Amino acid sequence: MDTHHDINAALQRAVAVFTRRPDKGLHDDVSARACWKGGMRVTATHASGLQIGTDMPAELGGGGELPSPGWYFRAGIAACATTAIAMVAAEQGIVLDRLDVEVGSRTDTRGLLGMRDVEGGAVQAGPVSVRVEVNVAAAGVPPGRLHALVEEALRRSPMQGAIAGQPTMTVAVSVGEAGTT
Structure with missing residues (x-):
């Protein structure tokens, strides 16, 4: 399989479509939905069902177990x-x-943390x-x-x-x- 050729061919097709129909280039991206799981853990979900978890470091109240x-x-x-x-x-x-x-x-x-700098600015x-x-x-x-x-x-x-x-x-x-x- 010639991946390089496949990528270039796909890009050329997209350029041809958007040249004819520039309005087709503007679209809504797939949303990400995040749901709080307690503590500092959050699960983000893609429309495909793929999920990724996040956490905060222990210094900020999290468990530090996830990115x-x-x-x-x-x-x-x-x-x-x-x-x-x-x-x-x-x-x-x-x-x-x-x-x-x-x-x-x-x-x-x-x-x-909502803190201010030494001059009082956010x-x-x-x-x-x-x-x-x-x-x-x-x-x-x-x-x-x-x-x-x-x-x-x-x-x-x-x-x-x-x-x-x-x-x-x-x-x-x-x-x-x-x-x-």
Whole structure:
């Protein structure tokens, strides 16, 4: 099976459809539903039924037995970047020999706790910085071309775009009676 060719063919079909019907490019993504399981444990469920659990470290009241929601956030950024790089490589006819992406971040936990900084201002709840490290190799492809490929892919990565663009967020709250589900 020629995966590289299959990916490129699928991408070309999608471009052809969206060129004819740009309105088809905008769609609702599959929602994630999270349900509190007590303590600091939460189970998130995909429409397919796939479930992932989260917990917080013991220092923040959790059991520390499962990854935190922040880890899944970084994992999502890493997976999205890796996917985007593989897609752009396939479009450009580059056969990758190796591709892995590591995403780290630096966060001030005081923001999650609702604390203030020394000047009295609110501490940001999200990461103050995000680091993306890409390890990529492709036989016979000059390093400059691989750097350009990664830059293009990250520019097109939806999760990178969400971080940079800060999309509009709407919040709807419904309040039920205690003891009902």
